Amino acid sequence: MDLSVFHRRNKSQVNEKDIIVTSNFATQLFFSYFKELVGKEVTVELKNDLAIRGTLHSVDQYLNIKLENTRVVDQDKYPHMLSVRNCFIRGSVVRYVLLPQDGVDIDILHDATRREARGG
Amino acid sequence: MVLGLYAFADIAADGAPHLNSAAGEELVRVERAAAVALGSRAPEPPGTLFITTRRVIWVSEVEKGKAYAVDFLAVSLHAVSRDPEAYSSPCIYTQIETEDGSDEESDESDSEVNVETELSKVTEMRIIPSDPCQLDGLFEAFSHCAELNPDPNAESDEENGWAHRDEGDEDMTGGSDAECEFSDVNPIGQTDEHDITHAVVELQINDQRFEDAEEAEHETHGNGH
Missing domain, CATH: 2.30.29.30 (Pleckstrin-homology domain (PH domain)/Phosphotyrosine-binding domain (PTB))
Incomplete structure (x- = not known):
């Protein structure tokens, strides 16, 4: 198991209580979990540092992510992406997905990690 | 590819x-x-x-x-x-x-x-x-x-992004939030490769390293450079 879930701290651009889930391994677990978050607002940070906030439209088994109503977090750095409304992000280039606190059920996540640990 | x-x-x-x-x-x-x-x-x-x-x-x-x-x-x-x-x-x-x-x-x-x-x-x-x-x-x-x-080769890609420097950086102390969040996961037992406690330690290291990476954007570290 290499599940990395932790509170994000000391970052001004996001709510202090936002939770970060990295997509290292446990892809199946994340897939199941992210499916529950469809319709919620998330921020996807890419490995090239681009961070895009938007409504999670869909996610697939490879953790490809479709966002709607997107906006780039750092608009000064990426002005040309201002206009993008919907966006398909390749799962393999995702570094983090930041979830809103109210979109996270810690109990479900704990259960999922326990199942993952037993299954492993 | x-x-x-x-x-x-x-x-x-x-x-x-x-x-x-x-x-x-x-x-x-x-x-x-x-x-x-x-x-x-x-x-x-x-x-x-x-x-x-x-x-x-x-x-x-x-x-x-x-x-x-x-x-x-x-x-x-x-x-x-x-x-x-x-x-x-x-x-x-x-x-x-x-x-x-x-x-x-x-x-x-x-x-x-x-x-x-x-x-x-x-x-x-x-x-x-x-x-x-x-x-x-x-x-x-x-x-x-x-x-x-x-x-x-998604898995090896991911590993490059994360798991390297860990062994050399054992002096790093983890974030207490993560420890708190996962404290009740510890008793569950073991997976094939490593036990959960080890995974939690890794988790903290990842947490610490992540913050380093973020900070590196506005301040240069002596470590490694």
Whole structure:
């Protein structure tokens, strides 16, 4: 198991209580979990540092992510992406997905990690 | 796996690209009169866009023999861009993953002409259809084909992004939040490779390292530099 879930701290651009889930391994677990978050607002940070906030439209088994109503977090750095409304992000280039606190059920996540640990 | 944009030469007399049918490559969508703009360059005169199950190929209608291709494996992101403030024409905006500076296959491209290496460094490509109504259809075709091309080595990729320096940095202390969050996971038991406690320790190290990485944007660390 290499599940990395932790509170994000000391970052001004996001709510202090936002939770970060990295997509290292446990892809199946994340897939199941992210499916529950469809319709919620998330921020996807890419490995090239681009961070895009938007409504999670869909996610697939490879953790490809479709966002709607997107906006780039750092608009000064990426002005040309201002206009993008919907966006398909390749799962393999995702570094983090930041979830809103109210979109996270810690109990479900704990259960999922326990199942993952037993299954492993 | 080929990253980046590359010149495409295998074009039939009728202007259609020869596909790698032996590897199961099939044509998904053809879009005529589509301009393409690489990086911040001006759009090229219109050509024909071929979306296949493996890659995107653009063939110039003006300049014979001029064609570009990019594998879906290298298309990090695609999106519909309609705001005239961001770009003058409605387009499909794509980001392209390129090889890092030091790749082992570079000796081959060294002998190629300069244009080739320039192409391989392009990180953004816009496709501008003559009819903006085609954008949504193009976006769906891109999405469909991206899903057909998952990373063949996703796990090792991820490892490069994360798990290295850990052993050498044992003096790092973890974030107490993570410890608190997972404290009741400890008693569960063991997985095949390592126990949960170890995983929690890794978790804290990851947490610490993540914060380092963030801070490195505005302050330089002595460590390693």
